[in-house]
Amino acid sequence: MTAQHDFAALALQGWLASLREQLPLAAQGEALRRALLSAPGVRQAGYLAWQASSGIYAQQDGGPALPPGQGDPLQASDLALHQLLAEQPCLSLQQVRQLPCWLAGRLRRAALSQGWVLALSWQADGAGLLLVECAEELESAWLAWLQPLLKQLASLAGGQPASSPLLVNDPQPALLLDAGGRPLACNPALLRLLGERPFADYAQLLPVNHAALRRACLQQQRAIDAVEAQDGERSLVWCFIPEPAEGRVLARCREASEELRSAREAAQARRLYRLITENTTDLISRHTPDGRFLDASPASWTLLGYWPEQLRGSSVRRLLHRQDRRLLRLAAQALEQDGYHTMTMRLRHRQGHYLWFETASRAIRETYTGAVVEVVSVSRDITLRVQAEENRRRLAEVVEANTDLVLFIDAAGQLSYLNPAARRALGLAPGAVLPALCELLAPAVLQQLHGSGRQLAERDGVWSSEGQLRAASGASLPVSLVLLAHRAAGGERYYSLIARDMTERELREAQQRRHQDELAHTARLVSLGELASGIAHEINQPLAAVVNYASASQRYLQSLGDNPQAAERVAQGLARITEQANHASEVIRRLRAFLRKGQRRMQALQPAELIHEAVLLCQWQAGNSQISIIEQAEGALGCVYADRVLLEQVLLNLLRNAIDANREHCAGQPSQIVISARVEQGSLCMRVEDQGPGVPAEALEHLFTPFYTSKAEGLGLGLSMSRSIIEGFGGSLEARPGVSAGLCLECRLPLVRQDHEQ
Template sequence: MTKPNLSHWPTFPTVSHYAMAVLSVAVAIIAAEIMTRLLNTEPIALSMLCAVIFAAWFGGFSPALLAIALAVLAFHYYLLPPINSFTWKHNLLAGGVSEVSRLILFSITSLFIAFMVSAQKEATEALRRSSGDLQAAVEDQKRIEAALLQSEMHLTEAQRLSRTGSFGWNVSSGEIFWSDETFRIFQSDHATKPTVELIVQRTHPEDRAAVQQTIDQASIDGKDFDHEYRLLMPDGSVKHVHAVARAARDASGGVEFRGAVTDVTFAKETERKLRRSEAYLAESERLSRTGSWAWDVRRREFVFRSPEAHRLLGLDPERDAAPAQPLWDCVHREDRDRVIEMVRQALREKTDFEGDYRIVLPDGSTRYVHAVGHPVLSDDGEVTELVGTHVDVTEQHLAKVALQEAVDEIKKSEDRLRLVIDTIPTLVWRAGPEGIPDFLNQPALDYTGISLDQATTAWPRAFHPDDRKGMLRKWSAIRDSGIRGELEARLRRFDGEYRWFLFQAEPLRDQSGNIAKWYGSSTDIEDRKRAEEELRRSEAKLTEAQRVSQTGSFGWNVSSGERFGSKEFFRILGYEDSRSVTFDMVLQRVHPEDRAFVEQTIDRASRDGKDAQYEHRLLMPDGSVKHVNVVAHAARDQAGQLEFIGAMVDVTSTRRAEEKLHNTQAELAHVARVTALGELTASIAHEVNQPLAAVVANADACLRWLDRETPDLVAARRSAEWVIDDASRASEVVRRVRALANKTDIEKVPLDLNNVIREVIALVQRELSSHRVSLRMELEPTLPKILGDRVQLQQVIINLVMNGIEAMQPVTDRPRELVVRSGRDETDQVLLSVTDGGVGISAENANRLFNAFFTTKASGLGMGLSICRSIVEAHGGRLSVSGNEGPGATFQFVLPLHQEDAL
């Protein structure tokens, strides 16, 4: 913001100004008396007018009024008999009617001239003040350029952090633009010109044909494209990139693509690790014979079963789909009622359940499973799903049966019992009612490396130090409950290695119901634990990747209405606790102006079952606005139901950078307009002085017509009309200058382009004369009207004319002629061209002439033609340049017709 210059404030007349007015009239009287006696002329009117002009110019309008009053008195005194003399006259009222009319006309003319001269002085002061404002505007422009540079640095840093580079591709010219991040992704030097051949060459050989086909198809169809491929780097490494582009039409109607390329190598590696984790989990389930499942309570069918769960039921996971019938149809009839009641109790009490039962396979064989289930509650507190695991415990059950049989045999033979227990491939132990072990089978002794006589005191030391306290607490809880239980802990092997084991304990009661012994087994679950830990790490990495990229994932099952979102998804929406967030609460975050559009897009996607991608705004609780980009992919689940998997990306910083760039461009357009005005200051002063000089001449002629012995009133009236016309012309010049310097928004009205051209030529006439350039205008007389902003179009034409004048400055061997033409082009649009005979434009510079900050002038900023193109395109037209057959170049632009004229 510029500071006001106090030296430019308007000043008021002082006593010296009034004294100067009196002195100017006195000097005029003396001059008139001398000229009358020496030259025998009648210079009284002209000398008095000169005194009025002098007083108006140096003192202002108020001193001029005093000078007019004194001049009228002097003029009256001069006309009294004897006339044409300032000798002493006795009768001051001896004048006739003709003298009165002359005095009135002289007064009117003097008032008008005083007004015009003071107005001209004020205009001159205004121009001087605008010069100071221009310097302040230049300083503002420098600050704007610095802000624009900082904005570009922020955008470059954002691209670097998100590993996303931007690009542009003009299909017609083959020109390709890359951002710095795009060069980094392709590991190319900035000096290397991007080409389609370079992209194909850098592509991995296995993906090269697909990439070439995508490029060819896009250049033919002119449609958007979105694909992923690999890059083979010079060092032999491989990158995965995701390229997306949107097609648009340039000013000449050609197809150009603007898009982004993202380095998704990290995401691909994460996905690969996740698949590997899933494979590890599947393998651990297979090794531990554990299958996972999910049961939909409302539909009363399985919505998920792992491959191991299929195999547990005797099905092929690759060939057979998950059966929709309830689980208890596979349960042995003797166990069915107990299983149904166990599940119903879990649904009623909304608690976990656990139990063992038998299932009958399709081939008629029987398996024993250990089931653990957990209820999943909806927002309203109702159970929607049961998730859990099935563990094939057939071998354990058979071992337990064998153990039970062995126990029975122990009653008959202790030796036979020990033989049976020691041959079971499971760690078996026994403890007294107080929980202290008094027996370990031989596999348990061999694994831990302790002897049977050390079992009582050494068994706690066999557990991992970190698990010992928790294990003792859980074992105490099982003993207090008096029912079957289990726990997990790490057990030390004889060589010092620790592995995870599942410890299961079963009480043996005597005839009185008291616990006589505790019998148990220990199962190695180390592989399962490692798989679970790997899965947790994969999920943590995925969550961190979403946080860094400000991308939240979500899912929506259209049929069931089930929805889920990642932590980053709810963070973008401004919700920290995602458990209580409903779909209506998500919609409430959408900006009120975008809510209808979002709802329509969601409804259309759910009806059509197609992918969706759109952007909208979020209105946060603190009043701030976020811009998000939503991408959703439609798919079918195993049941054939439609579901959407997608992502929401926070693109607020990108949108703010675009808005800031647009505002900066508007400010630069105003600075360029004021700069052009400053360059035309001399021409404008000439345009103002010319009608003012005509005013003086015509007023003098008017007085001469009236000074005749028989005043010619018709000629005097005509001269007075000319005075009025010239004054109006001067006022119009000042009005156009103020309009051109005024900073206002675009205001489109119906315009005659020929009139706009003539107004511009009037402003640059002095520049044409000072540079010895002749102007030839070939304007079509019946040109239809256009819809545009007069001031902005004047700015474009002034820029083109001034460029033509400057282009012909070095020319000395031929005439300097500038041709301005108007007409219609082949598409019946209004066309304006400016042709010069200058040095011309090279083919290399012609392609970059309209780029911002590119200039061929030593002192140019490189913004004039860029702003002109923005103005023309904002009016729906296009600006272009071409070389002449001879010397020089031609700039031209076309604009659409006003709709009423186009009909």
């Protein structure tokens, strides 16, 4: 209760001060209202002055305004209340609400029913009343005692000297405190700062350490300034001024919300600028107009190898590349004229190498004359960018000069660029509109490129294939295609399609095939010469049979009249002659087919039939050496796509090598050669296994080398040519040790798909 009494006493002092200073009646009424609000139990208070001219009580304070009364305002009158207060100075609000007066209606509309109305006037030329809304427990005797006290205080205030006008008229809120921190007086500016809050909340305006500040102010007898305090969203700056003689402290404040906010923003901006300057990777520097360093950011050490202290006072010219020093004069002219200039230059690192920098400079001018007094520059290391641009330029030159066709394709599958070689090959003029990709590639190749081609290029970086490019004239150009996937700086995907003209390669391959066919034909002739005795036997045997059957038929014709069976014997002889002649014709047909010369005829072939044909060609040679050839075909073999004669030549070559190996190793003893065919892992596997001496492991890899042979009269071209023929069909020919000694030659060929076979 002591603190509340102190606040009430200070509030009454504020009211008395307003009386002494003879402030306007409204200011006096506001001071009195605040004084009453400091009392316990008082909810609302106000002072109303009597208006003799209008006959009503008018509100004279800064509190909440009472609503107008009921009825016609022109007929408003509080005369009944004025007369009753002259007789009875203290009335309850319930009594007033029952009176036929204007204030009664205002009380009813404001819902004020618990409280008192006291007749109170401290001015000689007027009367008034004090309106107090209070708690129910507040006794009427206390209010009856308050009325004469206020009157007595008002009369005493008239005889007291006025307080200091510096306090009353100070536009800044001020508060007078004693040595113990109790408030002694305040000015109206402080009351306005409090607003609707009671005076008891004055401590909320002071700094949190105001007690320590007050004691220090009195002990040291000096003012303490610029102490910040926070009042909600507002920022206040207090100044404590001591009065040592009186033992008091005058506390003055000013609202500095905007000022402090601006100061905090400026400090934050300075900290941010310092943080950016000290941590940025760019070089921020200040220069004199003639190009000498005034200062530089710490990035100078990272970029140039110099600390800022080492650069101060030195000239930029000594760091510039000699070819770039002319830029200083151009920069000075641009800064003088425009105030801003950007240039690209080379600066020497402390270690001696040069780096590329992009420098943006801005001129700082003198306020009145406009002369350039300082230059601020921001330099960025663009060495990597310059090198990348140089690499791109060189790459562009390579693409432009490349003899291969280079086509750039965007993510949507549209052509975006053709190099000069591509334009020439496709018959497009330099300024012609680029055609659609579908006009250049066959639908199957285009579908493959947009499907698996892009996926493989994205995953593995490259995709390759072969196809045809259609020129503007309608001609087709055989090309080898390579698709590369790229990503632009913005993340967009694009592709480069490199097409190499394969016309010359196809011509060379065709010529090589012709040479290979000629060599194969020569080899067949050689083989035929080596097999001549066997071939002669195969032809002479049916011819001898024909002669015998013809002689026997002639004899039967001579005895046709005596022998009844002669005619039947003649018919049988003619049938046998026809059979042997057909056998000789089949041998000649087989030889003619084997010796065929001309272009390759690729067709689907039955492996078992080819194996049998090859065995027949060398059967007699094997039989003379007591060598038996065993044919083994396991299951359905399918078909292979190859040239019949060349594949038969390969099989014959393998069989003859096996016959020579057996003859050499077995020395006239019976032996055998096994030629087998089976399907393994989707391919046709044909093996020729002999019972010869075999080949050492270190010599296996040399078997297919041209001119490598173990025969005294051999040329070493048979196996080499055989491998080339098989690889031309998409297969392989390998040698490995046999299961029971000897040598195994294994030929693998891809099988024809069922749809292809049909």
